[in-house]
Amino acid sequence: MSAQLGNLFILAAPSGAGKSSLIKALLEKHDTADAYPMQVSVSHTTRLPRPGEVDGVHYHFVSRQQFEELIELGVFFEWAEVFGNYYGTSRVTIEQTLHQGTDVFLDIDWQGARQVKKLLPDACGIFILPPSTAVLKERLNKRGQDSDEVIAARMQEAVSEMSHYNEFDYVLVNDDFATALGDLESVVRAHRQRTSKQKMRHTDLLQDLLGDQSTDECE
Amino acid sequence: MSAQLGNLFILAAPSGAGKSSLIKALLEKHDTADAYPMQVSVSHTTRLPRPGEVDGVHYHFVSRQQFEELIELGVFFEWAEVFGNYYGTSRVTIEQTLHQGTDVFLDIDWQGARQVKKLLPDACGIFILPPSTAVLKERLNKRGQDSDEVIAARMQEAVSEMSHYNEFDYVLVNDDFATALGDLESVVRAHRQRTSKQKMRHTDLLQDLLGDQSTDECE
Numbered sequence A, B: 001m002s003a004q005l006g007n008l009f010i011l012a013a014p015s016g017a018g019k020s021s022l023i024k025a026l027l028e029k030h031d032t033a034d035a036y037p038m039q040v041s042v043s044h045t046t047r048l049p050r051p052g053e054v055d056g057v058h059y060h061f062v063s064r065q066q067f068e069e070l071i072e073l074g075v076f077f078e079w080a081e082v083f084g085n086y087y088g089t090s091r092v093t094i095e096q097t098l099h100q101g102t103d104v105f106l107d108i109d110w111q112g113a114r115q116v117k118k119l120l121p122d123a124c125g126i127f128i129l130p131p132s133t134a135v136l137k138e139r140l141n142k143r144g145q146d147s148d149e150v151i152a153a154r155m156q157e158a159v160s161e162m163s164h165y166n167e168f169d170y171v172l173v174n175d176d177f178a179t180a181l182g183d184l185e186s187v188v189r190a191h192r193q194r195t196s197k198q199k200m201r202h203t204d205l206l207q208d209l210l211g212d213q214s215t216d217e218c219e
Helices: A019-029 A064-072 A091-099 A110-119 A133-141 A148-162 A177-192 A195-201 A203-215 B019-029 B064-072 B091-099 B110-119 B133-141 B148-162 B177-192 B195-201 B203-215
Strands: A008-012 A038-040 A076-082 A085-090 A103-107 A124-129 A170-173 B008-012 B038-040 B076-082 B085-090 B103-107 B124-129 B170-173
Touching: A008 A019, A008 A110, A008 A177, A019 A038, A019 A103, A019 A177, A064 A076, A064 A085, A076 A091, A076 A110, A085 A091, A091 A103, A103 A110, A124 A177, A133 A148, A133 B203, A148 B203, A170 A177, A170 B195, A177 A195, A177 B177, A195 A203, A195 B170, A203 B133, A203 B148, B008 B019, B008 B110, B008 B177, B019 B038, B019 B103, B019 B177, B064 B076, B064 B085, B076 B091, B076 B110, B085 B091, B091 B103, B103 B110, B124 B177, B133 B148, B170 B177, B177 B195, B195 B203
Parallel strands: A008 A103, A008 A124, A038 A103, A124 A170, B008 B103, B008 B124, B038 B103, B124 B170
Antiparallel strands: A076 A085, B076 B085
16 A cells, blocks of 8 residues: 555544444544544444435445446455444545545544554544443443443443454543543544655755755654 | 653754743743653752852752762763863753653754763653744844854754754744743643653542552553
């Protein structure tokens, strides 16, 4: 894969950690003012759009035949068939977006994260943890009036997901939402300052400052 | 070296890039309110304190005999004798500060940076660039009414230092000071969220969330 100006951020978390709210808040905050565009990765699906859903925003809506052709072409990082509909994350779409200099956020579980990281090692993995078991239980409970068994099953699933935090580059603890959002912003902003990215972004400046030495590889 | 909660940040730049002002502004901004203490690394010297200089703040003032004993003990990353006085950066002092959970900023040149990075690979290298050759020239000129030759020599030294930007993890461009300060803050804040650090900081939380799995090493 050739060098890409945009950064890919893979975010994973147990449900109840507040991952989706954090991504949403980050993108809203930096909607237009930011010189660095960013977007959430949009999946492909064969299910029909629901009222209000926009093609290319909520999903890339395609036919079964189109989806199967994309599978054949090896376009997807991962895909699955759920209740008779295909869902997939397109590697090609993500790479094109990164090439345009847009940062991409991938909302995914640890298994998907591992797969993406294997194919795009430059991707930045971020795991979000809840501040305590008590708070997690409360958050999972608030989703409805579920039985103890259902809550227990969700907790077990959450623990299973969290047991993989160690495979990620960063761990954010979502205790105070504003603090966690600030932490996430910092990781994103810092990643843009990495030497490999700055080298691409500031070729003219480096040429101005260093002339022919600007592209020398140091040991 | 055992695991350390604090982060070591190595900052290098050509003179005129604004490195010292950035470090000063960062530390002033986060003086007391921050839950993460930080400080600039304090060098050892055998020269006498000047009026207003405080031992342990501006330098660790030691006798020649003490300094030579420290050299023998292998305490220094690097040391030099300049105009009859010793100057050195103590590895032991830095490691102790990091162990206390304090982030340390090391204001150093590329040669020192390379040496420190070799001994402490976990250190985060940050290189600061000026926004253009024209601005750099202006900043180097403003230091006094120097001859063209003196300015030219300074520029050459600056280019020589800048040619090593590629050995650092991050590159910040100090065009707008507030933006560069924000970039530096982001790198510092992001580094605290790295999984290796969070694992040390949040042992209780991980134990609460994961029980025995909290210290498992994932592949």
